[in-house]
Amino acid sequence: MIEELSAASETPQSDQAAGILESPLAESDGIDRNAIRKSRKSAAKKAKRVVKQRFKDVCQARPVNSRPADQILKAAVDLYVDRFIARRDLKAAIAKLEAIVRQSLPDLAVTRAPRSVSQKPERVGLMVHETRAVTEEAERLVTIENHTVVLEEKRVIFISGLLPGGSRPHLFERVFERDRQMKTLAEIVLRSADIWPTLMWMRTEQRLSGRGSPITVMMTPFANGLMFGSLEKLHAMPPAGPTVTIVDQFGQKPYQLHDFYGDTNGNRLYARTTTYVDPSLLSPEQLTLRDMLQVFVRTFTDVVADNNWRWKIGLGLRDPAVAIITKTFKLTEVSVHRRAEALAALESIVSSTTWQNVAAATLESQPRGKS
DSSP: OOOOOOOOSOOOSSTTTTTTSSSHHHSSSSOOOOHHHHHHHHHHHHHHHHHHHHHHHHHTOOTTOOOOOHHHHHHHHHBBTTTTTGGGGGGHHHHHHHHHHHOOOEEEOOOOOOOOSSSSOOOOOEEEEEEEEEEETTTTEEEEEEEEEEEEEOOOOEEEEEEEEEEEHHHHHHHHHHTTTOHHHHHHHHHTSSSSSHHHHHHHHHHTTOOOOOOOEEEEETTTEEEEEEEEOOOOOOSSSOOOEEEETTTTEEOOOOTTBTTTTTTTEEEEEEEOOOGGGGHHHHHHHHHHHHHHHHHHHHHHHHHHHHHHTTTSOHHHHHHHHHHHHOOOOHHHHHHHHHHHHHHHTTTHHHHHHHHHHHHHTSTTOOO
């Protein structure tokens, strides 16, 4: 799954710096981009303040050096009085856990497992997509950690997975400035990851067949515009695949699952999304590419979702905990034929003149001296 990829450039402070808009094609399409940007200057300043405060709030929500899953897992275990929750009380217990999580974490997205019609379900589930913000060597980074909790009468099944990708505050500033429907950083990061897991699966199939070339630029449809970013390989990473923890009357049993995005040498794929460009600023060729990608996502929603489940819970692995969560959330894996159909469609887009032109213009417009 891992290959040599072009490293991302420094985070752009404008769309021009990102290498998104100032191409020869974009100059002749009749759009006064400078006027558009000038009219948005006030909104951009406000968005920057909002993102700065949210980043600060997220950083302060976790104790220094705490493990990402500690608080949510502890809150789940604390629900068990005398190491037991009656089946008739499981629905109330999961609702209480959701309330605790929403109150304690400032920026997240929450998904409940489909509700059972039974008043005494065998198990209930909750999934928390938690924003993780860190500062490393003066660089601010934002990613997502997914915590999936299943409650049974006498057992908690917990899987925590780290998204192999993320962004810097610039991306969120652009989104909040131009798309006020977005409520949390978590929602934005999750949406930014729609395409690229499937993109890398496609690239792996290409390599096995001895064709294709490394992907240097990625584009993702978002809010009727496009997100732009790059794919890179991080080195000397600790194990980062989904972590399972089962807590019952015999204690706590943690173990690591296979990392779909890492290898045994400590290398891990990382998708860095850098900026968002709304439709009013896209060039004609970028608009064409957006339409192609939107059709792909609509046509193969099941395949996109299936690939995204792999970093969250390790879908596809033969593991008892994964099987329980898969059953609780009523997930189904796509067929080999369906996946092959989707990968072929995506490969057709990536090999098209439109994708290649937009990718080349993006790389060409990046600031000189930065790779």
